[in-house]
Amino acid sequence: ETGVTQSPTHLIKTRGQQVTLRCSSQSGHNTVSWYQQALGQGPQFIFQYYREEENGRGNFPPRFSGLQFPNYSSELNVNALELDDSALYLCASSRTEQETQYFGPGTRLLVL
């Protein structure tokens, strides 16, 4: 059984640029959630996708957006990058919205 995978592993961008991060969910999982983990902190919920629709959103501005595809993989897009967006971005998948979430290795984004 393949676990959650994310790409790329690392990324360096400059302020004002846009970035797309990708996630493949675990086999049999139809729900994907995205989290931002700043250095020294716990992950913060960005949003969740279920059956290709946004299913819940945390306290993040609209420049954080996402997509889920028919195969349940997902993208996180961030526009107009700011220095504070530098963080580890985690994707988690689950069988449904309320079940246990399993995490991928994350994408480390550095904004200069």
Added chain:
Amino acid sequence: AQSVSQHNHHVILSEAASLELGCNYSYGGTVNLFWYVQYPGQHLQLLLKYFSGDPLVKGIKGFEAEFIKSKFSFNLRKPSVQWSDTAEYFCAGLVTGRRALTFGSGTRLQVQP
């Protein structure tokens, strides 16, 4: 507001010592609780979870946690730690009907051989 608190930010133990990491939650409804572990250079892994039933739950690698509703706590325990338990431990909660896992700030455990 939903919140999860971990009061121990950094714990240093010798091998074979007993471990207890504190976790308190603040929720208005029914909550599912989790402990995740992040070993150095690895991704977040599920240690154990509580949804309902027996408040004492056992997880992988000899860890267990007890849900005490009256104290709003879900402390993680292990009777004898090993050097390989060195990692960051996160407590998290999920309110029934919500989507977001709410994480504590984490506890960094350092086990000295």
